Amino acid sequence: MGTPCAIVGTGNIGTDLLEKLMRSSELDVVAMAGIDPDSSGLARARELGVPATDRGVDGLLERADDLQLVFEATSAWVHRRNAPRYADVGVTAIDLTPARLGPSVVPGVNLDDHLDANNVNLITCGGQATVPIVHAVARVCEVPYAEIVSTVASVSAGPGTRQNIDEFTHTTSSALVDVGGARHGKAIMVLNPADPPILMRNTVYCGLPEGYDAGEVTASVLAMVDEVAASVPGYRLKADPVIESGEFHTPGGVVPARVIALLEVEGAGDHLPTYAGNLDIMTASAVRVGEAFVRARRRAGVPA
Amino acid sequence: MTAPGFRLTDSTLRDGSHAIAHRFTIEQVTDIVTGLDAAGVPVIEVSHGDGLGGSSFNYGFSATDEMELVRAAVAARTQARIAVLMLPGIGTRDDLRQAAELGIDVARIATHCTEADIAEQHIALAKQLGLEAVGFLMLSHMIAPEELLEQARKLESYGADCVYVVDSAGAMTIEDARRRVSLLADGLDTQVGIHAHNNLSLAVANSMAALEEGAAQIDGCTTGLGAGAGNCATEVLVAAMQRSGVDSGVDPLRVVDVAQDTVRPIRPEQGVIDRDGLVMGYAGVYGSFLLHARRAAERYGVDTKELLLELGRRKVVGGQEDMIIDVAVQLERRAASARAAATAEASA
Numbered sequence: 001m002g003t004p005c006a007i008v009g010t011g012n013i014g015t016d017l018l019e020k021l022m023r024s025s026e027l028d029v030v031a032m033a034g035i036d037p038d039s040s041g042l043a044r045a046r047e048l049g050v051p052a053t054d055r056g057v058d059g060l061l062e063r064a065d066d067l068q069l070v071f072e073a074t075s076a077w078v079h080r081r082n083a084p085r086y087a088d089v090g091v092t093a094i095d096l097t098p099a100r101l102g103p104s105v106v107p108g109v110n111l112d113d114h115l116d117a118n119n120v121n122l123i124t125c126g127g128q129a130t131v132p133i134v135h136a137v138a139r140v141c142e143v144p145y146a147e148i149v150s151t152v153a154s155v156s157a158g159p160g161t162r163q164n165i166d167e168f169t170h171t172t173s174s175a176l177v178d179v180g181g182a183r184h185g186k187a188i189m190v191l192n193p194a195d196p197p198i199l200m201r202n203t204v205y206c207g208l209p210e211g212y213d214a215g216e217v218t219a220s221v222l223a224m225v226d227e228v229a230a231s232v233p234g235y236r237l238k239a240d241p242v243i244e245s246g247e248f249h250t251p252g253g254v255v256p257a258r259v260i261a262l263l264e265v266e267g268a269g270d271h272l273p274t275y276a277g278n279l280d281i282m283t284a285s286a287v288r289v290g291e292a293f294v295r296a297r298r299r300a301g302v303p304a
Numbered sequence: 305m306t307a308p309g310f311r312l313t314d315s316t317l318r319d320g321s322h323a324i325a326h327r328f329t330i331e332q333v334t335d336i337v338t339g340l341d342a343a344g345v346p347v348i349e350v351s352h353g354d355g356l357g358g359s360s361f362n363y364g365f366s367a368t369d370e371m372e373l374v375r376a377a378v379a380a381r382t383q384a385r386i387a388v389l390m391l392p393g394i395g396t397r398d399d400l401r402q403a404a405e406l407g408i409d410v411a412r413i414a415t416h417c418t419e420a421d422i423a424e425q426h427i428a429l430a431k432q433l434g435l436e437a438v439g440f441l442m443l444s445h446m447i448a449p450e451e452l453l454e455q456a457r458k459l460e461s462y463g464a465d466c467v468y469v470v471d472s473a474g475a476m477t478i479e480d481a482r483r484r485v486s487l488l489a490d491g492l493d494t495q496v497g498i499h500a501h502n503n504l505s506l507a508v509a510n511s512m513a514a515l516e517e518g519a520a521q522i523d524g525c526t527t528g529l530g531a532g533a534g535n536c537a538t539e540v541l542v543a544a545m546q547r548s549g550v551d552s553g554v555d556p557l558r559v560v561d562v563a564q565d566t567v568r569p570i571r572p573e574q575g576v577i578d579r580d581g582l583v584m585g586y587a588g589v590y591g592s593f594l595l596h597a598r599r600a601a602e603r604y605g606v607d608t609k610e611l612l613l614e615l616g617r618r619k620v621v622g623g624q625e626d627m628i629i630d631v632a633v634q635l636e637r638r639a640a641s642a643r644a645a646a647t648a649e650a651s652a
Contacts, residue, residue: 145361151627154418162421165392165393166425169393188360190621192619207361262630
């Protein structure tokens, strides 16, 4: 028996997460909560034998006495409303919206620092894909300014993402600084409607300071890509990192060079087809975070 | 005196920013706004070329903070309305609020032509701030007129006061422009506008055709200063309209002086449709890619024309300037492996 957990939100993210959690030996999905009785996400839960409620968090908390973890896959404002209710009943929230109530976490970067929190935030899909690269550069030299461009197929961006587009840029920009370690950050999101749909693409630019070591920067980025790819197999560089010299007047000051990492994320094809690497990297990170919480509690002797 | 036949928006200080790598100064903004305002131009747009928040590695850093440029424009105008552009995903509502505090009048919210729904919150905020809201459907040539109407209806439902057919690649023929504008003008209650680029030497013609089909707003840039092969030249549009008996509300002889004396010195060669500019219109490539593509072509030793054609084939959209580097790196590698294969064959 794994640790009991629930999913709130039945859109693309919630449904993809459901597919992945069904494969986890550490976590048991005991409920899926939504507000639309006809949603395909709830139908999928019932199909998989997971108890489903269309009465949202009310329906969930009524019957989940032993619930330990909840994965929030709604929207930022809904999570802001729900978070205190989870806290009241002692349930830890893993937040997949850009609400950013708890500390932002990225597996492989800072997850271990926050395993005692009762609410952690997974930033955004673009954040999960790019913060590790910024961190990889920042661990070998100062990064005065980091910028990312995240491009996803239009069909993989549901109404939640579309209405959260400002939150995406704010939350991701902050994470480039707070988690990635850059001094200044900027995030850009682009939707591309091409058919067949494009794979999720992320471009990371980091300004490099005087005296940077090109070999170290490249090696650190390559190592990080391997590490992320260990849990998200479709995560890859399209080419080795490129270092361009020039005089760049960034918000973090003038820098003599920038490193550019061109990344592609091919999804596992769980809920949406493989182009939706943006869903995959988010939900794969959520599973990693959930499992890390379970293991940390087991180590600490907390029943989980 | 009759009312003008359309409302002109001059975007020299926004779209023109692309042509000079986002290096407008406060002095240039003050001089251009003063000149256009005195000539009677009713709306003047000022922002980074990629809209508020566009200053970046991906699109180029602004030499002067765009909010300082907006402030200078507001201070220099007497009658003109000042507009800004904003692309959701690049700028945010915070940028709009900041510009509104500086005294702008019009917020133009731009999305790729199929993605109107990401503009809902921004149009709503613009209206809430008491601004005029314009929806701007970029690369409108990429979808059928009927699909464009569907997207335009969304913008209208969010509260847009006008919806623009935007030919960001300068790829539209006169017929393309006519069909899109007429369908939108018939299908919407709100106004329709056209923003034309000159890659196929059709910017003024398309704008005049759009007027006949019911466009109420038309964009120009003085001398055509703008992305790619440049825009519909404001002074040419005003003169041509006058010759066809349409009053633009702008003094043709005053605006031509602003073009020649104030704007042309900034980029004397503006107006030439060279190979790169023409290829962009021919291949339907987003005009703002031009300088970035030239830079990447030089850095990676690839041909600009090949690079632009490949970007066209991949149907890359506005904002994806990072793809220019991606494709340039791939072309470089392809060329290197072709050379290696040729060498191996020669020595075998």
